[in-house]
Amino acid sequence: MEQLTMYIPTISLSLIITSYLVIELRNLRYSAYAYMLQAVLMCSLFVAFANQNPGLYYWAITAFITKVVVIPYLLLRYIRRTTNREFPPLIGYLGSILLISVIVIIFYRLTHQYGEFIAPTPAASEEPFRTNLAVSLTIFVMGLYCILVRRDAIKTVHGLLILENGVHLSLVSLSPLLKETAIIGIVTDVVIAVYLLLYVIFGVYQKFGSTDTFQLKGLRW
């Protein structure tokens, strides 16, 4: 376990890379696999932090069941029933990667530098929690970017999932002693939200013939 603690920075960086993959892969199925990989990395990060706080082993189990098994199953099921290809976004590969990179660098530097403003306890502003907090908030912003910029409805669900992973990850620094029941409550909400969103998106696909959110313009003003 001591060795795992050494890998915390590496896992954190890998989490940002997997967020890139989830956002940028145009094949929705591969994007779902990238999300699965991110979830596995998150579980390993929880285990690494569990060295200091054994309660996080339970967090890892909950995250594994919901984020590695249930959510990817739902995603892949609905991708199979709709379409594998993401509806082309307005910003191409290069532009999108550049844009996210700028956002990531600025946001990470800001949150890392001014960690004590967002750290509720002195321990949370110490390493490795400070880096974890900066990484989780950066992932949160990447998810928000995906939801705001992408026009494919299923891709926006991927964005929502990254955003939620950012929140989940931040809890390690913000409130590591949070009860397991609270974590189960939070992730249960996420699983149900994802299921209902995919269910509604499937209805959109049936009625509109695509998952392009730009077609959802009937209701304005």
Place this chain on the structure above:
Amino acid sequence: MNLEILYLFLIPALTGVLIFLVGKRSRLFAERSAVIGSALTFVVSCKILIQTTQGEILSLFREEFRVDALGGLIAGMVAFLGVIAVVYSLPYIRKETERGVIPRERFHSYYGWIMLFLASMLWASTTNNIILLWVIIEATTLASVILVAFYWNRDALEAGYKYAMLLTVGITFALFGCVLLYAGSSPHIPSGLDPLKITEIAKVAGKIPKSIALLSVVLLLAGFGTKAGIVPFHTWLPDAHAEAPTPVSALLSGVMIKVGVYAIIRTVLILYPFYPVISPLVLILGVITMIVGVLMMFFQEDMKRLLAFCSVVSIGFIIMGLGLGNYLGIYGALFHLVNHSLMKALAFFSFGGVIYATGSRRISELGGLGKVMPLTGLTFFVAALALGGIPLFNGFMSEFTLFLAGVKAGHAWATVIAVLVAILTLAAFIHASYNVFMGALPQNLSKKKITEVPPAMWGGMVILSLLCVVIGVFPQILYPLLYEATKAIFSMVAMP
């Protein structure tokens, strides 16, 4: 051990599950179960409301569940409008099914979801756990997603997608806010006490680091504000209110957005005494909300969207009252919260009668309905006059309380804006009501056989109309409820 708290949300929740399991076989079973379940819930909520109005605080599982006068008031409103909405739905949903708007195989699921929706809102009003409060507020969204998209046509699906996505993303900000509040206060809570309890956090709210407290307020206002429909997080509201079946619109506008306000009261107001900058921020948000809401009312062709934007205006009034921060402001906010639940539900139910009879909701396609639907016309006018703030109707009394509170708190500018907004709201309602109920029947409607709605629909409308008038003439009848609820808020807030 006050087990009635458990009954309050378990009765509708189990009824909902039962309807999903058995309701498909018999439409009658689904309807009867929903009526009995919501009626029983209403009885339990009345018992709780009576107890809490006498100053009693109910609790369960070492205060994991805690119902004070404010929780009792919200629970009472939810259960009251719940039973009216369920009874109203009986003819309404049957007719929609006969029209082919709702597929027969999905008929029972309407009642199943509506009972789960009621259960989630009731649960939210009873929890004392800050993380569970977030979980349940999100659950109220999840329980209503399918109801918003229930017609499963293009517009309903668009509204359903936006509703689920915007509220889920928005409320995530509130999760950060809740976690920061919990984490910032937990080092100061004596060991042996549960740091997740809102009542414990409130006691040490002054010790939370300033940056964390202010950041959490911003996040909570954005998160729970999305749920409440505060501008600029309100964009889901007109779509969802307009596209949902009318009884659901009445519940969304009547009580669901109030649950968002309730969450703001529980989490943001506890920091008021320590950071004077918060209340002006809330006040400005409230004023902006009412201005945007009233301006948007004038652009609406669809009556349900007009009513939805009117809800944005009313949320603006309520948030303004909370932002004033004084006793009269918070009392006025709660008064308007109760009144708005009654009058807006009445407006939706009355206009639902028009949709029931004509199948249309566009103002330009309607007219002269007052002659063929006199009762519906009358109840709609009561709602319109109450919402427009005319004296002798309940809306006037609470708006007037807020105007007075604004002047008393030294924010006369807010009062002036609020008065102007109230006048514009009335103007928008006069224009819309006249076009729908006065004049001559348009050609497209004169060929149809239009009659008054059945008693299951007008019964609830008449009860709500009477309440709007009685509270308008005798506002003191609500005083014990509102006084205890306001006292509950102030007693939870620790003073520096």
